Amino acid sequence: MPDIAIRPFRPSDRSALRALVTRVFPDRDPLERVATHLFATRGEGLLPLLGIRAPRFWLADGPDGVAGMIGLYRRAADDAPWVAWFGVGPEGRGRGLGRRLLEHAAETARREGHDRLRLYTSTHPSEAAAQRLYDRTGFRLTGRRRPLSWRLAGSPLEMLLRERAL
Numbered sequence: 268m269p270d271i272a273i274r275p276f277r278p279s280d281r282s283a284l285r286a287l288v289t290r291v292f293p294d295r296d297p298l299e300r301v302a303t304h305l306f307a308t309r310g311e312g313l314l315p316l317l318g319i320r321a322p323r324f325w326l327a328d329g330p331d332g333v334a335g336m337i338g339l340y341r342r343a344a345d346d347a348p349w350v351a352w353f354g355v356g357p358e359g360r361g362r363g364l365g366r367r368l369l370e371h372a373a374e375t376a377r378r379e380g381h382d383r384l385r386l387y388t389s390t391h392p393s394e395a396a397a398q399r400l401y402d403r404t405g406f407r408l409t410g411r412r413r414p415l416s417w418r419l420a421g422s423p424l425e426m427l428l429r430e431r432a433l
């Protein structure tokens with residue numbers, strides 16, 4: 268997929284990002300979508316309050332516009348970087364772009380001296396393809412839980428914790 272470049276998010280990407288997030292997470296909690304958008308646009312101001320540090324965000328840019336996204340952040344209690352806000356628009360899937368985005372995040376973390384990369388995901392059916400990709404790219408399952416906030420919201424989903432050595 269040589270015609271797709273992965274590059275840092277720019278403020279002028281806001282409306283394209285909003286459209287992509289809606290396509291990537293059409294049936295998810297609207298909060299999930301708002302959170303992804305906030306992260307990329309004005310996250311620097313709000314996210315430290317949630318314990319999220321050093322957020323960064325990249326877009327995959329192709330001939331038809333923005334096709335995918337991925338972010339990295341750190342947590343106050345944990346020095347390892349975490350992957351988040353990862354997705355590819357439905358029309359661009361199955362061609363290796365998801366794998367390339369994950370490799371980009373891993374390579375960035377490796378270059379910065381980290382030896383592992385973490386993420387959390389869930390048992391939501393719309394994330395089944397993501398589980399296969401994580402398994403194939405070395406993100407082993409390190410835990411599963413049902414966070415209190417999810418239980419209080421009545422969600423039957425489990426949070427899956429994954430980690431990959433770099």
Ligand SMILES: CC(C)(COP(=O)(O)OP(=O)(O)OC[C@H]1O[C@@H](n2cnc3c(N)ncnc32)[C@H](O)[C@@H]1OP(=O)(O)O)[C@@H](O)C(=O)NCCC(=O)NCCS
Nearest residue numbers: 353354355360361362363364365366388393394396397399
């Ligand atoms: C998870 C997600 C990002 C994967 O993106 P993607 O671009 O389709 O990922 P890839 O193309 O690298 O890999 C996906 C599949 O395509 C196949 N594939 C990869 N390159 C290929 C190629 N050149 N030709 C044919 N198939 C290919 C892979 O083998 C894989 O197959 P599988 O799912 O049957 O195991 C995408 O499905 C998505 O956005 N899902 C919804 C959001 C989501 O779940 N995000 C993660 C939340 S934790």
